Amino acid sequence: MVELHDASTIAAVIVEPMAGSTGVLPPPVGYLKRLRELCDKHGILLIFDEVITAFGRLGHATASERFGVTPDIMTFAKGITSGTVPMGGCVVRKHVYDAFQTGPDHVIDLFHGYTYSGHPLAAAAALATLDLYRDEGLFERSRKLEPYIAQAAMSLKGHALLQDIRTIGFVAAFDLAPVEGLPGKRGFDAMRVAFHEENMMVRVSGDTIAVSPPLIAEEKHLDEIFEKFGRVLDKVS
Numbered sequence: 747m748v749e750l751h752d753a754s755t756i757a758a759v760i761v762e763p764m765a766g767s768t769g770v771l772p773p774p775v776g777y778l779k780r781l782r783e784l785c786d787k788h789g790i791l792l793i794f795d796e797v798i799t800a801f802g803r804l805g806h807a808t809a810s811e812r813f814g815v816t817p818d819i820m821t822f823a824k825g826i827t828s829g830t831v832p833m834g835g836c837v838v839r840k841h842v843y844d845a846f847q848t849g850p851d852h853v854i855d856l857f858h859g860y861t862y863s864g865h866p867l868a869a870a871a872a873l874a875t876l877d878l879y880r881d882e883g884l885f886e887r888s889r890k891l892e893p894y895i896a897q898a899a900m901s902l903k904g905h906a907l908l909q910d911i912r913t914i915g916f917v918a919a920f921d922l923a924p925v926e927g928l929p930g931k932r933g934f935d936a937m938r939v940a941f942h943e944e945n946m947m948v949r950v951s952g953d954t955i956a957v958s959p960p961l962i963a964e965e966k967h968l969d970e971i972f973e974k975f976g977r978v979l980d981k982v983s
C-alpha cells in the first residue's frame with residue numbers, strides 16, 4: 747500500500763489486533779510486529795482497535811500486551827465497564843498527546859466534544875469494573891482457561907455443518923456451511939436458535955458464530971455452552 751500510494755498520503759493504519767468483529771481471526775505470527783516496523787519506517791501512526799480485545803478477552807489487559815506490540819493510539823470500549831454502561835475511549839502515546847497540546851495551558855486536554863464525555867455514571871461503572879478485574883484476577887483466569895475453551899470448542903470438530911473452528915484467548919468462532927444461495931442465513935438462524943431455544947447469546951458475523959463467554963465463566967459453564975452450541979448446530983442443519 748505504501749508503494750502504491752506513497753507514505754506521505756497515509757496518516758495511520760488501524761487494525762483490530764485480533765479481528766473479532768469479522769469472525770475471530772487471530773493475526774498471523776509476526777504480523778503485528780511487522781506492521782509496527784513498517785509504520786515506524788514510514789512515519790505512519792499505528793492504531794489498535796481494542797474494543798473487543800482489551801480487558802481480558804485475550805488473557806491480558808490488552809492485545810497489545812499479549813502480542814508485545816505497542817500502537818500509537820488504542821481504542822477501547824465494551825470490557826471497560828463489562829458492558830454494564832456504555833463507555834468508550836482512546837489512549838494515546840506521549841508523542842500523539844504532545845502533538846495535540848500545542849495550545850495554551852488553560853485548554854482542555856485532547857478535547858472531544860461528546861455530549862456524554864466522561865459521564866460520571868460510566869466512569870463509576872468503569873472504576874468498579876477495573877477493581878473487580880484486579881480483585882478477582884479475571885485476566886489471569888481467562889489466560890488460564892484458554893486451553894480449556896480451545897479444547898471444549900474443538901470437541902465439536904467433525905460436525906457436518908462446521909467448516910472451521912478458531913479459538914484464541916477467551917473466545918471461539920465457528921464457520922458454518924452457508925445455505926446455498928442465501929449467505930448469512932445459516933448464521934442468523936443459529937443465532938436465533940441459540941437465543942430463543944438455548945438461552946445463549948452469541949455474535950453472528952455472516953455465517954460465522956462467535957462465542958465470547960463472560961470472564962467469570964468456569965469449566966462447567968464452558969462445557970454447558972459448547973454442549974448447547976452442539977444442539978444449535980443440529981437444529982439448524
Ligand SMILES: Cc1ncc(COP(=O)(O)O)c(C=O)c1O
Nearest residue numbers: 762766767795797798823833834
Ligand atoms: C472491534 C470493534 N470496534 C469498534 C466497535 C464500535 O465501538 P463503539 O460502538 O464503541 O464506537 C465495535 C462494536 O461492536 C467493535 O466490535
